[in-house]
Amino acid sequence: MNRVSTGVEGLDKMLHGGLIPGRPYVISGPPGSGKSILGVHFLLEGIKNGESVIMVAVDEPPNEIKTNMAHFGWGLDRLRILDATPDIRTYTKGKSIIDVGTTLDVQDMEQVGEMRKSQQLRIMEVSIHSVQKMLKQEFQDHFKVSGKRYTRVVIDSLTSLKMFGMRAEDRRILIQSFLRFLSELEATTLIITELPRPDELKTEFLLARGDIRFQKWFESNAVRRAVSIEKFRGSAFDERFRPMVIGSRGLFVQADGEVALHGRRSDGVVGHFFRDIMSEEAFEILEEITTLWEECEAIDANIKDLKPRIFRAMIYLHMGRHDDVVQQSVSLLAALRERKEKATMSSLIER
16 A cells, blocks of 8 residues: 655654555644644655645744744745634724634745735635635646646644634534545645543544644653554554654654653653543552552563553543543553562572
């Protein structure tokens, strides 16, 4: 099967070669975890291969994107961008609603200067319909002029598009329509969005063909990052958390690295993920697992095959599924106790 590179070698390895082409994927994670950087990695990889690519900018205007990504030494002049960032047009004192419009304009990044001049652009209501209409028109115009189709699209971000352009009661239907539209474009699309709340089931996560999830936490006064693949339809994939850093050249994923517990390894810590949102019961069980794990490692017990299960428990923890954390952890505790007992008995027999 043909694959589309994300532009990040370690992530491609986790995906067993890259993304399946022509499908929409969700890139989720907290603010500052590296989602937008991955989007630009993905587009630059397409440009390098001679493909036509386009970014739909909703969070930041093109001039800010250009400035921010320059820190990685990236030249974005050949990147095509649809400016869909919202502009506040009027504010009426005493009302809680701000009249928001959006500037919709398609241009090459080389035309983007230091200052934004949104008054020169077309002003339209912020909505999925307006963005979809402009994107469809740009696909048609680009094919007429160049004879080439866009093969890569990045939407940054769906979170902002929903915030400015959708009423809560309309979101499910509108997002279903938007995802269907993106699939019909037959371009590989990355849809950037924030993590859902634990009690929330978002339509984009159900309909997207994959979910690449970025993790970010603090440990020893430092920011740690990791990446996991929650879903990837039509392909096998690496189910483990893998360490990730944002360096001088962008994202680096250590595809063979391990995200360790409580700092036993230098490449990350999972043990303290979001302690404030998990139940006391789940936390106590995970603490016991950590202690047992360290004891098993100390006596060289064979526990390598149990690692995917502990990472799965951490995924459930991150999603706020505390009952699943407890269920997964209880079985893991039993397995660790059994391995410790076997290793101890073997050691006694050898003596």
